[in-house]
Amino acid sequence: MAQNIIVSPSPHIYKRHSTQSVMLDVIIGLVPAMIAAVIFFRTKAVVLTLVCVASCCLTEWLCNLLRKKPNSLGDLSAVITGMILAFSVPPTLPYWAMIIGSVFAIAIGKMVFGGLGANIFNPAMAGRCFLTACFGTMMTTWTVPATIDPNMPQVGTVSQVPTVITQATPLALIKEVIKNKSAEQDEKIAAIKGIFKNMFIGSTGGCLGETSSLALLIGGVYLLIRKTISWIIPTAVLGSAFICAFIACELDPQHSVAPWIHLASGGLLICAFFIATDPVTAPLTKKGMWIFGAGVGALTMLIRLVGEYPEGVMFAILLMNSVTPLIDRFTKLTPAGGKPNA
Amino acid sequence: MILADIITLWNSSWPAGVTMLALGVGFSIVLLIADKKLKVKMDPKIEQVSKALPGIDCGACGFAGCSSYAKAVVQNPEIIGKCAPGGGKVSEKIAEILSLSVSGSDIPVRPIVHCRAHKDDKTFFGQYDGIPTCTSANALANVQGCKFGCLGFGDCKASCKFGAIKIINGLATIDYEKCTGCTACSKACPQQGLIEMVPFSHSAMMTVACRSQENGKDTKAFCKVGCIGCKLCTKQNEAFVMATNFAKLDYKKYQPGETCETAKKKCPTGVIIYRGKDAPA
Amino acid sequence: MDKIYVLLMAFISIVIVNNLVFTKFLGICPYLGVSGRIDMAFGMGMAVTFVVTLAGTLTWLIDHFVLMPYGLEVTRYICYILVIAGAVQLVEMYLRKFFPPLYESFGIFLPLITTNCAILGLCLFINLWGIDNFIETVVLSFGAGIGFTLAICIMAGIRENLKTADVPDSLKGAPITLITAGLLTLAFMGFAGMIK
Amino acid sequence: MLSQHIGAICKPVVNKRDHITTGQLIGNAEAFVSAPIYSPVNGTVKDIALQSHPVLGRAEAIIIESDEDNSPKQPCPDKFSADFDPRRFLPEQIFDAVRKAGIVGMGGAGFPTSVKIKANPNSPINTIIINGCECEPFITCDYRIMLEWTVQILTGVSLIGRVLNCDNIYIAIEDNKPDAVAAFKQAIQKMPSISGIKVVAVKTKYPQGDERQLIKSIINKNVPTGGIPPMINVLVANVATAAAIAEAVVLDNPLTHRVVTISGGGIKNPGNFYAPVGTSVSYLIELAGGLNNDAVKIILGGPMMGFAIADLSTPITKTGGAITILTEKEIGPAKRGQTPCIRCGRCIEVCPMNLNPTKIAHAAKHNLLETAEEYYMSACIDCGCCTYTCPANIELSGFIKTGKILVARQKKLMPK
Amino acid sequence: MLKMIGHYIKESWLLVVSAFVFGLLIAVTNAAWQPKIIQNKITKLDSLMNVLIADAKFELILSDVPVETGRGKIAKSNIYKATASDGNCVGFCFGAEGSGFADKIELVVAVDAEFKTIMGYSVLSSNETPGFGDRITQDYFRNQFIGAPAAILNLTKKGDDKKIDDEIVAISGATVSSTAVVDIFNNYLKQIREKLAGEGKLADGK
């Protein structure tokens, strides 16, 4: 009988899309932020991102080689990890530190769990956390974007220019206001309020890809339109962060800034659209997504307002990642017909 | 002088000694009473296993203490070998206790695969392109011609905790040196009766390695080495009995001897073979 | 009010910021061992919470009313371990005899706890921190138990997911659990500095 | 083929080399949940042996060699007229006729219809839904008979209503078949004796033909998980079944033939055929012009839930309404291989049963049957939507099916 | 009853005897090494204080002084008086503690005899984050305190860390730890001064 006849379980037809196409969408969504980063940080942004993506891919390739598994670079997830990691570090970070972060992100954050789909924590955020733990000072030193100061040190000159011109990020300023109840607070709050427009466009000090709210919003809307991400998580993250910031503002208007400044600053937008929506590490069910998003938003604000670090996104993401299995478990779906024998 | 030293020492240290003494006395009483009054009756097998375990309640096995693990391992022998402090010796001991309880006698029970068809011996209609496990494949028709033989995807191999099963060219083959008779493979195999637990009264057991219920013609069409139900062997020795279109060996009646050898020789498809540790190749 | 604030802060601190598992490495053995399934982990956590509260309080009382007044500090460790072991054993028997369902759900974990260093560790830390307030001791002990429960439940949730993951063979079991715990400590770093 | 339906397997009542005629009883079983089998042709019993079966692999069958002078049976919709009155028949009469004719659910499950229409005083049926939704893409057999046998179907429908004493009847037809809807509406108007039959157009989407989905879309009720429609006083019957009932009751013909759709890119002349039950697939393929060169998959049933076969001597059964022959192009990207699950949740979105397929499938894959059951594996209806939609090409429904088999086996091994 | 006691003795004599023996063993060891342990503590404290106030002898003048460390918490502090070889009081040292980033920070603080200038501090124990908070043990941070006025200290983020005044420049990335140290100073200086003044031990306006 015909040997070319295939026998397999049903179903016998499949939809025409793949993991790769889903990931490609995310990369496209990150492009506006990339463009903004290039505008503000010039070649530094390009090289940092390239270094990061390259080392992520290389690490993944090596890990697969070591495990004698087929190469999994094709799914593009390593590229996304590299991009997000690059976007979430200050542009001054030396390349070798970047490489350490990337290797940690892919090897420890992802490959030890069995590669894509099995990782419990968002690899990029794990990498960023590790970098913060290792090089705290470096991770909290930001250069002024090239658009503000054209003399900003270019690539390769970091070591030659002894004092890099630094500017605290809006978040760091906010933190200072909260922590030091000193006399200059009003002045500082005014300063923060003054740069809101800059923050929206992105010409403030900050992490590579996190400064421009506009670019991130464009990317996020693209993903939403393509239905690559669910609208629930961004809404929950931003909503709960807004509520927390609002409460803080009401309780202590002296030392807090308006909620929208919090939303527009730092990594909250990239988190809401690109990191928290990472399907691998977010809950599966709709209810779970609401809880997850709200948790991320609230924890971010908690750390920003009460904790030691100016930025709380990475910790909030990792913390919520860690409880994702529990959320999944407690938001278990009930079959359409109700629970059996109930 | 020395005496004075000793007295000072005694003076400074007797309270500690007495405290310990009191503690010792107190706890030994509590424990003795507990031992007497709160002893709970246990399944003798569980008790045996408990005794074999180190009893230090370290939790390394993932269970709540040694007694919990003992209980679990008796119910589900597949989780044998989780006691890290005890190591291999304890696992062996538990396996011994459990395998005794399976056979109920001193004769060890070991699995026999009732199929001897390798890939080249079988007829296939098409290519199977589904989940590569026997259970999945068995749910479909036409994965291979013979519906009763070994599918060769290795569900049994995956279930074996001792690495005693190999799939050799599409046929599950048991390494009787490593096998402990835990019955996991016979439970994992989707083909009914294909892997059967057999009392190994001898180190090499004769067997009719086929369970095809097809009539002889179809069996022949599907497999080069199947039992065609010719009944020749049943005429030689009464341990051979007929089932639906195939002969099988009643292992309880089996005694190695001349007549069995004749039956083996007379079998037209050579489906009567030896299995076991000392099986001739 | 201030007192309550102090107690509350102490509680949050021991549960999150100074979590025994993540910062003091206490109770790692059961953390690796019993975190395979959520129900078991939760039972274990509850049992630990119960015992640690009991043990922390008892040892504090013994320390302050027996050992210190009579200058018997040198026998402290022995007293601690024996008190813990004894208390655990008694509770276990009591439960088994009078509350069998309760025993089934968390009593079976009790013998395991005697060798859990979280218990003895906490007693020692309370001693080291020089806590001389009875209520604070109770709160700290209870909080330590809750912290352990939190940590082990999170881990159990993660491990249930990891069961179906393609973790490299050599990393299966304890290694991957340790690495996960490492990443968890990274995450918990975020809470640092929240408690003054 | 003696295993044609759910329930007790029939025993042959003829012997090797017997000569039999069309409509002669050849297999029967005493059990309640069963249906007799009749010969569709005149011929000689060649053998009683194991034969390929789409589900069971090999099953006992009566192999009949057809006589040469066999004149094929023709469908008989013209024997039914609009002035039919179901009150001519007593409920018991209808029941007996259905039981005797060996009618089973012809939509796919093959549950003996006689059992289904046996009135149960504990849960009286108050709604009857006649399922005119094709169960899967590619299949058009129900559509054809709805257009051509409209009156016969309505006769059958009214008989079901009569036997269950229920006149709240819906005929559900997908909204991409307006002509079928119109045909029924027209026919109903012409039939004075029947009342209470409503024709409903439902959304065209897979798996609309599943009885649970149908009940949900028509009367917005959920069948309890693990339960059956009668639990919420609903009966669902396929249009072909209704037609067969009409034939059995009015003309006293046993069920020996059915309409089979042969379709897909792999066949030369796709179409619907009125074929004797038990005809081999190879014969039908020949009838439809033979296979194209690029045919790679032969499926008994539709592409979503059908059974792929390779042995073309497999006969069709009472339940098998279609043979689908797919080319590699039609199959889609399956050949690209599986990639890891990225937990995107698309399978959850499409699951008609509101389950968590990825969780269940992964648990089943790793033999964590308890976990799989915790996530209600048994509620899965095997529709295959999850596998269809998975971007990682994971055979979710395959794993779930395997898991269900394992659970069933485990229950068998450890009776409690 | 007697039988039970007999049974008991038979079962557990070994335990009881060894408990007693072990108890004695510990006690003897303790008796032998305890003086050394106490000496160690004193030596450590002395050496720490000696770094702060060189060439002085230290004498415990007040022990277990209750100090409020904020939010109603009470800590106990020992105060030592430093006497130079000429017999003059050259300053005071006291133990001080407060909550740091991760755990308690314990310091030894030295002030001059008039309680006007800080003479420095040493870290007795801390469990601060390595690389950040644990820099409170490093000289560049500690030196800011030497010579600073024994009044309220302020913490700033930027400034000259070489200048000696009441402005303390925080360790970058470790604001909490820096704040903790400054808070300890602000807390203790006031309370200890009051205590000493109250006891009349302060060499005021000499």
Added chain:
Amino acid sequence: MENKAPTVSNVFTAGLWRENPILRLLLGMCPTLAVTTAVKPALTMGLSVIFVLLCSNIVVSLMRKLLKPHLRILMFTLAIATFVTIADLFLKAFQPEMSAVLGPYVPLIIVNCIIICRAEACASKNGLFVSVIDAIGMGIGFTVVLCILGGIRELLATGMIFDIPVMWKGFMPLSAMRMPVGAFITLGLILGLVNMLTAKKS
């Protein structure tokens, strides 16, 4: 297998590799993680464990014939706690710095499963000589792993070993290695490596 008289080298190497308490048996994790920020405390800890292990094995081995089953564990605990107290006093008296660094992890040796495990599995069944060898083997196995772990962490976190700088100039220390995360991940990877090696061997 258990009937064979264990040879000295057999017993000794068991602790070093085949049944290494940390790498293979996963016992005594708390000190392994907590005290390995550097080599020195790791070594101190290891030596303390060797001492306690040795003493308790000797005592248990001597008394093994007198032990009553249900009082056995209590007896072990008592002996172990005693020796731990002695070790603690010794450190306080002669290594005050290390004692401060190790803090409560020294008394926590009491609940270190290695010791009670060896008492139960080896000393209560074997003679004095075997028990002593076993204790030394196990203790050294424990210490070596502790030192390796401490070494890796100290090297990466500070660029030093035994407080002597060994890394190249300009090396940026990875301070995360000194934090808990470093401990967990390093040990996890080492365990993975060991599993890989053993899998290859067999």
